[in-house]
Amino acid sequence: MIRESVSKTARGNPEETPAHFEPDAARPPSLLEEDGSTPAPALVAEALKHILESEFFRTSPRGKQFLDFVVHYRLEHHEVPLKERMIGAALFNRPVDYATGDDSVVRAQAREVRRRLDKYYIDHPHESPVRIDLPVGSYTPEFIFDQKPKDETAVPVGQALAIRPNVDTVSVGALSVPARHGRFRILVLGSFVALLCLGAFFVFLNRNSAKTPISAISKFWAPAFASSKPLLICLPKPIFYRPAADVYKRTAQSPGEFDHEVYRMTHRPHLRPEDTIPWSDMVEYYDYGVSKGDVQAAVRLSSLFGRQGKDSEVLIGDGFSSEDLRNSPAVVIGAFSNPWTMEMMLGLHFAFVDDDKGIRIQEKGPSGRSWYTKHGPVGEDFGVVTRLVDSSTGQFVVLVAGVEASGSDAAADLIVRPDALEKLLRDAPKDWPQRNIQILVSTTVRDSVAGPPNVIDIYVW
Numbered sequence: 001m002i003r004e005s006v007s008k009t010a011r012g013n014p015e016e017t018p019a020h021f022e023p024d025a026a027r028p029p030s031l032l033e034e035d036g037s038t039p040a041p042a043l044v045a046e047a048l049k050h051i052l053e054s055e056f057f058r059t060s061p062r063g064k065q066f067l068d069f070v071v072h073y074r075l076e077h078h079e080v081p082l083k084e085r086m087i088g089a090a091l092f093n094r095p096v097d098y099a100t101g102d103d104s105v106v107r108a109q110a111r112e113v114r115r116r117l118d119k120y121y122i123d124h125p126h127e128s129p130v131r132i133d134l135p136v137g138s139y140t141p142e143f144i145f146d147q148k149p150k151d152e153t154a155v156p157v158g159q160a161l162a163i164r165p166n167v168d169t170v171s172v173g174a175l176s177v178p179a180r181h182g183r184f185r186i187l188v189l190g191s192f193v194a195l196l197c198l199g200a201f202f203v204f205l206n207r208n209s210a211k212t213p214i215s216a217i218s219k220f221w222a223p224a225f226a227s228s229k230p231l232l233i234c235l236p237k238p239i240f241y242r243p244a245a246d247v248y249k250r251t252a253q254s255p256g257e258f259d260h261e262v263y264r265m266t267h268r269p270h271l272r273p274e275d276t277i278p279w280s281d282m283v284e285y286y287d288y289g290v291s292k293g294d295v296q297a298a299v300r301l302s303s304l305f306g307r308q309g310k311d312s313e314v315l316i317g318d319g320f321s322s323e324d325l326r327n328s329p330a331v332v333i334g335a336f337s338n339p340w341t342m343e344m345m346l347g348l349h350f351a352f353v354d355d356d357k358g359i360r361i362q363e364k365g366p367s368g369r370s371w372y373t374k375h376g377p378v379g380e381d382f383g384v385v386t387r388l389v390d391s392s393t394g395q396f397v398v399l400v401a402g403v404e405a406s407g408s409d410a411a412a413d414l415i416v417r418p419d420a421l422e423k424l425l426r427d428a429p430k431d432w433p434q435r436n437i438q439i440l441v442s443t444t445v446r447d448s449v450a451g452p453p454n455v456i457d458i459y460v461w
């Protein structure tokens with residue numbers, strides 16, 4: 001589609017399409033700008049359209065907005081280079097003189113766009129003759145002609161079907177040997193049959209040999225380990241606000257006390273309980289907000305997958321979408337901070353509930369039990385592991401969630417410990433690896449640190 005539109009524009013003949021898009025003198029002038037190396041704006045715009053309509057960007061409004069803005073800014077040949085503060089003001093409603101050191105919204109979005117671009121070009125390496133890159137450390141995109149392998153050749157299906165081996169020769173490597181009277185072919189065929197028989201013999205010998213029992217932890221994660229896709233570890237990131245730098249400086253008790261970000265990050269402003277500050281003095285920080293318990297859960301899981309030789313990828317906040325969950329097995333961490341968990345657990349035996357009775361885990365049914373977090377020097381939290389063999393996403397999903405983050409950490413601890421999982425599932429139905437499971441756990445919390453998980457109940461369906 002793109003090549004056809006390019007050829008019509010460049011040559012005026014829809015039958016002529018350039019075989020390769022290479023930035024050299026042989027390329028038609030209309031494919032390049034005056035500098036002789038930059039792709040023409042029409043090609044860049046067409047490539048941008050494909051990217052923004054892809055599965056990697058259509059679910060990310062901010063990502064689409066960001067990439068569209070920086071690409072068109074360059075295409076319009078503005079003399080002023082793109083800067084972080086300029087993008088923050090234009091796209092994120094920041095004041096034109098806002099402190100970029102205190103607000104990383106632009107940097108965070110640029111990282112997310114680069115990540116989505118990388119995924120797009122892995123899945124669609126040659127969809128467009130132009131590649132759009134956003135170099136690290138810059139907000140000005142680069143436009144590069146896509147270099148396709150020059151030795152790519154397409155053989156028509158009819159022609160491929162017409163190819164037949166020469167019945168008078170048998171090829172071994174580069175050697176072509178006459179097959180008179182078929183004796184050579186008989187020898188090759190006999191060797192092949194002998195190998196098959198030998199293989200069958202070894203299969204027969206090993207059939208009754210002692211097999212190493214498959215552990216419960218391997219059975220639990222088998223659908224994820226069997227997938228060729230990396231296992232996604234999806235962390236929630238609630239909205240996080242901090243006082244603006246001016247609040248710190250206004251409340252400083254000594255000259256220069258809060259002049260540096262490292263001090264503002266590690267100390268509180270000097271505000272009294274009765275002090276008030278306007279909402280404009282509260283700044284949303286996109287790089288912060290992941291809870292300690294959720295991170296600990298992700299670390300436990302990532303370590304397990306590494307030991308098992310399974311590739312995994314950690315995604316945070318809006319860094320993952322429904323498209324990601326439809327394409328790969330996943331572990332989704334967090335409850336009330338993660339809409340995906342709340343949606344997928346709705347209607348299950350154990351679910352997270354927030355109503356006039358409070359935030360809790362609720363068992364299904366009119367006589368269902370309830371579990372609430374208990375605070376104090378020695379508190380108690382609760383979590384649920386939900387294993388869905390075939391979830392609403394069409395993929396294997398494990399939900400690791402707690403009423404608070406300590407419950408998520410305890411739930412993750414349970415499913416990475418072979419001994420604990422082996423003991424827990426010893427009395428489960430024999431076909432549990434093919435079924436859905438929910439495991440309810442509690443944990444004692446001291447100084448915001450979760451203790452070992454204690455299994456309260458298990459439900460298999």
